[in-house]
Every structure is written in C-alpha cells, then in structure tokens.
Amino acid sequence: MNSPAAHPLALQGVVRTYRTGAGALPVLRGVDLTLAGGEIVALVAPSGAGKSTLLHLAGLLEQPDGGRVIVDGRDAGTLADSARTAIRRDRIGFVYQFHHLLGEFTAEENVMLPQLIAGKRRAEAAARARALLGAFGLSSRLGHLPGKLSGGEQQRVAIARALANAPRILLADEPTGNLDVATASVVFDELLATVRREGVAALIATHNPELAARMDRVVTLRDGVLAPA
Numbered sequence: 568m569n570s571p572a573a574h575p576l577a578l579q580g581v582v583r584t585y586r587t588g589a590g591a592l593p594v595l596r597g598v599d600l601t602l603a604g605g606e607i608v609a610l611v612a613p614s615g616a617g618k619s620t621l622l623h624l625a626g627l628l629e630q631p632d633g634g635r636v637i638v639d640g641r642d643a644g645t646l647a648d649s650a651r652t653a654i655r656r657d658r659i660g661f662v663y664q665f666h667h668l669l670g671e672f673t674a675e676e677n678v679m680l681p682q683l684i685a686g687k688r689r690a691e692a693a694a695r696a697r698a699l700l701g702a703f704g705l706s707s708r709l710g711h712l713p714g715k716l717s718g719g720e721q722q723r724v725a726i727a728r729a730l731a732n733a734p735r736i737l738l739a740d741e742p743t744g745n746l747d748v749a750t751a752s753v754v755f756d757e758l759l760a761t762v763r764r765e766g767v768a769a770l771i772a773t774h775n776p777e778l779a780a781r782m783d784r785v786v787t788l789r790d791g792v793l794a795p796a
C-alpha cells in the first residue's frame with residue numbers, strides 16, 4: 568500500500584457537511600479524484616462550491632465526514648495524528664491565495680523554515696531555498712522581509728516555500744487570485760514550469776478558465792461532485 572508507484576493523491580467518495588445554526592450544509596457529496604505522479608490538474612468551480620474545502624481535506628488539514636483521502640497509497644483516515652502531520656510536512660505543499668509568509672523572517676528564511684522543521688541541515692536548507700528562489704527570479708531578494716516585496720514576489724516566495732521539502736503533491740488555492748491579471752499570468756507560468764521541473768503532482772484551484780487551460784487536465788466541482796470539464 569505504500570509503494571513509490573502509488574498515486575500521490577486519491578480521493579474516494581469524499582463527503583463533507585458543515586453543521587451550522589441553520590442546519591446541515593452538504594458541500595462535498597462524494598468526490599472522486601486521482602492524481603498521477605507529476606500530473607497538474609485544475610480545479611474549477613464558482614465561489615462557494617467547495618474548492619477550499621476540498622483542498623483542505625486533500626491537504627489533511629481537515630478530516631472528511633465520509634470517504635477516504637489516500638496519500639502515496641496510505642489512507643490518511645487510518646493514521647495517528649503524528650503520522651498525518653509527518654505526511655503533511657514531508658509530502659504535501661500548500662499555497663494559499665494570500666501568501667501567509669512569516670513577516671519577521673526573510674524570503675530565504677521563509678523557504679528554509681519547513682526544511683529545518685523537517686530536520687535538514689542549515690546549509691542544505693539555505694542552498695535549496697536559494698535554488699528555488701533563483702528559479703523564480705528572486706536571487707536579489709533573498710534578504711527581503713515579506714513586507715518589502717511586491718505582491719507577485721510574495722506569492723513566488725510562498726510557492727517556493729511550498730516546494731521546499733520536495734513534496735509529492737502541491738495543493739494551491741487560487742495561488743494568483745490576489746494578483747493583477749498580467750502578474751498572475753507570469754507567476755502562474757513560473758509556478759507551472761517549476762512544478763513540472765520538480766515532477767510534483769499538483770491540484771490548483773482557479774476561477775480563471777484561461778489559467779486552467781494551461782494545466783494537464785481540468786475538473787469542475789458542481790453540486791458537490793467532480794466532473795471532467
């Protein structure tokens with residue numbers, strides 16, 4: 568069940584219902600999705616359809632009410648919290664619409680931190696951070712604090728951080744949704760190029776059909792289930 572050939576990510580019959588004061592709100596009603604190694608899939612749906620919910624479940628940030636989330640052949644629902652945390656740290660990278668960088672650390676340090684937490688040596692973590700940030704054209708911004716970077720630069724650092732531990736899966740929730748159209752297009756192309764070069768499988772939520780068309784495959788979320796675009 569844990570062979571390297573296993574799919575990086577599989578969702579099987581995933582159900583998520585929010586309990587609110589007004590009653591039960593079913594958001595995911597049985598989501599099935601399999602990502603092949605290195606495959607880049609666009610997740611397209613209107614606002615409120617459940618994209619963030621689905622990504623949080625896939626990223627093991629939340630647990631489904633039904634169904635299974637399987638990462639590299641391991642059913643996350645059967646694992647202890649410590650094992651789930653280790654999978655999240657070592658195998659999954661997450662990019663949010665707003666960068667969520669740590670404001671008191673430099674760009675380089677933000678990309679080093681997940682590696683240091685995973686036990687990498689400082690010199691090794693710094694070398695990887697510089698290589699990733701260099702691929703995003705940020706070699707001259709290594710020492711900048713996030714507040715001194717442009718929006719596009721902040722998002723590039725956030726993507727580099729998500730890839731820092733060479734995950735098997737990148738999950739991105741409208742990673743360029745906060746940028747102007749021209750910057751979004753450039754950052755998105757850099758994201759795809761880096762993800763392809765690193766051989767990472769990716770599930771990327773976007774509202775933008777033009778960006779979705781640049782990925783390998785598009786799935787849409789409608790009425791709580793996924794369908795091919």
Ligand SMILES: Nc1ncnc2c1ncn2[C@@H]1O[C@H](COP(=O)(O)OP(=O)(O)OP(=O)(O)O)[C@@H](O)[C@H]1O
Pocket residue numbers: 585586587592594612613614615616617618619620621
């Ligand atoms: N913690 C929660 N409790 C109750 N309802 C929630 C909760 N989180 C999300 N929802 C509801 O679930 C639905 C799906 O939310 P979600 O954030 O996954 O949508 P989305 O597709 O990411 O939307 P957007 O494109 O606006 O980011 C929405 O109707 C939302 O109001």
Ligand SMILES: [Mg+2]
Pocket residue numbers: 618619620740
């Ligand atoms: Mg969302």
